Amino acid sequence: MSKDNESSFKDDLRDIWPSEGMCCEVVGCTGPILKTHAKYTAHWKLKHVTQINVFSCPHKCKQKYAEKWKMNRHLKLTHKYSSEMVSAIEIPVSKEENMHYVCPGNVLYRKVSKVNTEARDAARKARQDYIREQNLPVRDQPSGDLQVCRGHYVDFNNNLTESKVVKRW
Numbered sequence: 001m002s003k004d005n006e007s008s009f010k011d012d013l014r015d016i017w018p019s020e021g022m023c024c025e026v027v028g029c030t031g032p033i034l035k036t037h038a039k040y041t042a043h044w045k046l047k048h049v050t051q052i053n054v055f056s057c058p059h060k061c062k063q064k065y066a067e068k069w070k071m072n073r074h075l076k077l078t079h080k081y082s083s084e085m086v087s088a089i090e091i092p093v094s095k096e097e098n099m100h101y102v103c104p105g106n107v108l109y110r111k112v113s114k115v116n117t118e119a120r121d122a123a124r125k126a127r128q129d130y131i132r133e134q135n136l137p138v139r140d141q142p143s144g145d146l147q148v149c150r151g152h153y154v155d156f157n158n159n160l161t162e163s164k165v166v167k168r169w
């Protein structure tokens with residue numbers, strides 16, 4: 001197996017981030033549901049990597065924060081920065097040992113699936129087109145993405161990149 005294949009194989013083992021959000025699965029992680037993948041990623045960077053970025057306040061107070069938004073808030077509250085000043089300044093950042101590191105064990109960082117989003121959007125578009133073209137009554141709202149109406153389904157090709165509506169009775 002080539003190195004590329006190997007890494008994509010490993011990547012395939014990663015679970016997909018559910019669109020409705022979820023709690024971190026790592027043992028020892030309790031906490032609220034992380035609603036977006038961005039929040040999940042921020043959490044993962046804070047807790048499950050051995051080194052973290054630390055932002056240091058460029059002023060005398062020498063405050064340090066692991067999260068950029070906290071530094072931004074600090075600059076505004078303590079140093080009376082405006083939003084423009086905050087976005088203009090370059091905050092010194094350094095790598096430090098993560099004091100809050102929790103070993104993720106065999107839990108892998110979840111990825112978002114672009115393919116599924118494309119497939120879902122393609123399915124939605126195919127359904128809308130089909131309903132319009134066939135002048136189907138929209139009386140029964142299809143419950144899922146995949147059923148267009150009774151007996152009509154959206155089918156995908158093998159790569160989940162294209163879809164079409166088929167009849168299946």
Ligand SMILES: [Zn+2]
Nearest residue numbers: 024026029047
């Ligand atoms: Zn966690």
Ligand SMILES: [Zn+2]
Nearest residue numbers: 057059061063
């Ligand atoms: Zn400061």
